[in-house]
Amino acid sequence: MRSAELNAMSYLTRSPISVDVLVAEVSSSACGGTCLFLGTVRNGRDEQGVTAIEYSAYEDMVDAEFGRLLADARGRWPEARIAVRHRLGTIPVGEASIAIVAAAPHRAQAFEACRYVIEGVKQRIPVWKKELRVDGSEVWVDPAGHPTAKPSHV
Amino acid sequence: MRSAELNAMSYLTRSPISVDVLVAEVSSSACGGTCLFLGTVRNGRDEQGVTAIEYSAYEDMVDAEFGRLLADARGRWPEARIAVRHRLGTIPVGEASIAIVAAAPHRAQAFEACRYVIEGVKQRIPVWKKELRVDGSEVWVDPAGHPTAKPSHV
Amino acid sequence: MPITVRVRFFARYAELVGRSEAAVSLPPPATVGDVVRRVREDLPGARALPERPLAAVNMKHVKLEAQVQSGDEVALLPPIAGG
Amino acid sequence: MPITVRVRFFARYAELVGRSEAAVSLPPPATVGDVVRRVREDLPGARALPERPLAAVNMKHVKLEAQVQSGDEVALLPPIAGG
Numbered sequence: 001m002r003s004a005e006l007n008a009m010s011y012l013t014r015s016p017i018s019v020d021v022l023v024a025e026v027s028s029s030a031c032g033g034t035c036l037f038l039g040t041v042r043n044g045r046d047e048q049g050v051t052a053i054e055y056s057a058y059e060d061m062v063d064a065e066f067g068r069l070l071a072d073a074r075g076r077w078p079e080a081r082i083a084v085r086h087r088l089g090t091i092p093v094g095e096a097s098i099a100i101v102a103a104a105p106h107r108a109q110a111f112e113a114c115r116y117v118i119e120g121v122k123q124r125i126p127v128w129k130k131e132l133r134v135d136g137s138e139v140w141v142d143p144a145g146h147p148t149a150k151p152s153h154v
Numbered sequence: 155m156r157s158a159e160l161n162a163m164s165y166l167t168r169s170p171i172s173v174d175v176l177v178a179e180v181s182s183s184a185c186g187g188t189c190l191f192l193g194t195v196r197n198g199r200d201e202q203g204v205t206a207i208e209y210s211a212y213e214d215m216v217d218a219e220f221g222r223l224l225a226d227a228r229g230r231w232p233e234a235r236i237a238v239r240h241r242l243g244t245i246p247v248g249e250a251s252i253a254i255v256a257a258a259p260h261r262a263q264a265f266e267a268c269r270y271v272i273e274g275v276k277q278r279i280p281v282w283k284k285e286l287r288v289d290g291s292e293v294w295v296d297p298a299g300h301p302t303a304k305p306s307h308v
Numbered sequence: 309m310p311i312t313v314r315v316r317f318f319a320r321y322a323e324l325v326g327r328s329e330a331a332v333s334l335p336p337p338a339t340v341g342d343v344v345r346r347v348r349e350d351l352p353g354a355r356a357l358p359e360r361p362l363a364a365v366n367m368k369h370v371k372l373e374a375q376v377q378s379g380d381e382v383a384l385l386p387p388i389a390g391g
Numbered sequence: 392m393p394i395t396v397r398v399r400f401f402a403r404y405a406e407l408v409g410r411s412e413a414a415v416s417l418p419p420p421a422t423v424g425d426v427v428r429r430v431r432e433d434l435p436g437a438r439a440l441p442e443r444p445l446a447a448v449n450m451k452h453v454k455l456e457a458q459v460q461s462g463d464e465v466a467l468l469p470p471i472a473g474g
Binding site: 039056057058060061062064065086097098118121122123124125126127128129130140141142143 | 316318319320364367368369383385386387388389390391
């Protein structure tokens with residue numbers, strides 16, 4: 001089953017994400033601004049005793065959809081250089097589940113491209129998460145109370 | 155002269171900026187989104203044979219003004235945790251002159267706070283740069299053709 | 309000649325149905341919505357799936373009105389929670 | 392009793408004036424603009440400074456109309472190029 005393999009060409013990883021590697025992937029002497037977004041597992045006011053989140057995905061589609069999403073972003077910001085990595089598996093509180101980096105000649109492009117990609121991830125990339133709680137319970141996360149909403153681009 | 159000392163409490167450094175250290179400064183289990191901006195020395199289409207930029211500053215005022223700028227940002231995004239470092243001295247093409255990191259419970263706050271701080275830096279923080287070119291010439295950078303414009307907040 | 313598609317279930321949907329995939333056959337022409345209805349009728353546990361889930365065909369997001377063809381991979385996707 | 396302020400020059404302005412600071416005395420009441428005018432008249436090279444540069448008093452941005460007092464540190468700032 002191909003989806004079980006996370007190879008070097010994938011946007012997915014089961015290891016901690018290296019910000020340095022990702023920044024190096026996009027760095028260029030033509031780029032003066034780099035914007036990085038890190039999504040990290042949270043145990044905050046809105047959560048109840050979360051110790052970790054287990055991320056799973058429709059892995060082949062994640063790669064296909066990331067390819068389309070990044071192509072969309074590059075169409076909008078042709079000078080931007082963008083890299084992204086989404087981690088799967090059990091991720092403890094405080095560690096990153098996703099990193100997106102966009103480098104561009106000017107900072108506005110870098111910010112906008114990075115923000116565009118994370119918003120696209122939230123809408124389009126088929127990844128799911130299950131909260132693992134201190135009491136041993138497990139809860140699928142249903143974001144934003146829109147359980148059957150379709151992504152707006154469909 | 156106090157301005158010659160760059161101590162641990164300063165927002166200034168003469169060494170390469172460590173992104174990891176800065177991210178660690180703001181990380182918190184209550185924060186699910188972290189936005190990092192890196193400004194790097196560029197040798198792109200708009201530059202001519204730049205090999206490095208020499209950054210100088212009114213150092214005491216940089217620290218005072220960064221303090222006020224970050225207080226403004228924290229007033230707007232009370233849940234955000236923000237750290238910033240500006241490098242001075244001669245910085246080669248491709249290396250970072252500034253890093254700003256904002257962590258917040260939700261990503262919108264992180265992006266907005268990070269962007270607010272870099273825009274404030276461009277308006278308010280008394281730092282200057284001189285391009286060092288391959289032909290040996292040196293040119294002060296006068297950004298955006300507004301040589302005597304006052305910062306809008308004055 | 310019936311249309312046969314491979315249906316895949318993910319995350320909470322896979323738990324509800326108790327399996328990660330199934331082969332579904334139905335008469336042409338058929339839409340993704342037809343596949344969902346057939347799945348909800350035929351598979352134990354699948355009644356708990358929403359009537360109008362997110363869906364993808366061959367790894368692209370589609371509406372439930374999209375046509376399916378034999379050999380398609382139809383995926384039923386719980387609400388996306390990536391990032 | 393004249394007002395005496397310390398004037399500081401930075402970056403290109405320091406190069407133009409050939410020094411990084413100067414003491415300037417002038418009769419009260421005096422504004423930052425008055426300090427700038429005195430500097431441009433008295434210091435060799437200072438004619439090349441703009442008539443209305445960015446300025447700070449005691450490490451805060453101010454308008455040229457701001458009053459100065461004895462002991463103030465008045466800084467003339469080239470266009471900001473940080474980041």
